[in-house]
Amino acid sequence: MPGRLSFDRVAAIYDETRSLAPRAMARVLAVLVDELHGKRVLEIGVGTGRYAVPLQKSGIRVVGVDISRKMVEIGLAKGLRDVIFADAARLPFKSGSFDVGTTNHVLHLIPDWRDALSEIARVTRDMYFTVIERSDRVDTIKREYDALVKGAGYDWSHPGLHEKDLPGLLKPDFIMPVGPFRETLLADSTLNELARRTYSSQWDVPEEVHRKAMEPLRTKWRGKEFQLSYTLEVTFWRSERLPEIAAD
Helix, strand or coil: CCCCCCCHHHHHHHHHHHCCCHHHHHHHHHHHHHHHCCCEEEEECCCCCCCHHHHHHCCCEEEEEECCHHHHHHHHHCCCCCEEECCCCCCCCCCCCEEEEEECCCHHHCCCHHHHHHHHHHHEEEEEEEEEEEECCCCHHHHHHHHHHHHCCCCCCCCCCCHHHHHHHCCCCEEEEEEEEEEEEEHHHHHHHHHCCCCHHHCCCCHHHHHHHHHHHHHHHCCCEEEEEEEEEEEEEEHHHHHHHHCC
16 A cells, blocks of 8 residues: 555564553553443554454454554454454445544554545444543653754654644544553663664664664663653544544
8 A cells, every 4th residue: 555654564573662551551441441332443553453452352342454464463463353454544344334433653654644534434433532642751762863863864754643633633522531650761672662763753764874863862861761751541533523634
């Protein structure tokens, strides 16, 4: 599918680099299991089943859609089921096939993300939701990396729109906050993730630019810790309203 970013290349390390802390994930899942009880759910970008597997094991009916076979293979090994390989902007389902639709950390990878939202509106009867992190994101190491490569002449932006920016385009119908949470993180873990080009924004950075960006970051952050404070928001819109975003 032209223009889409497949996560095949980082499938093996995706969960360890993208997962929420266990306590935060447990709290979010408790909210979702309660809210989705008895619903038929469609997850676009189901990947390794980070949300779908525990929801399915809790009795929620979830059907997943993805384009990355390697990501889904890992999900299947964890117990993921009911997955279809398809394009988010051209879903192979009849109108109103699901009660609820969701995407999580996916829309920024899809150039025609408005079409994807329109498709979710078409195939769902009730709600669309996403889990948004609100924080001071002292993910400053990643931000510093981005600034360094931009300063070296490499400037890149994701082809789509981050879910966290959706509320600015269309006011949510309701938000269920979860948290706050506080964590102490090891900077070396983030340095290792950056060194391995874990993030999609790094994949096309020229090697020389990448290497020179890593040098000052290692000098500054190696062996240190940093604090992260954040709240998670399970954010809902009525499906019928999603075309309002697509029409903008």
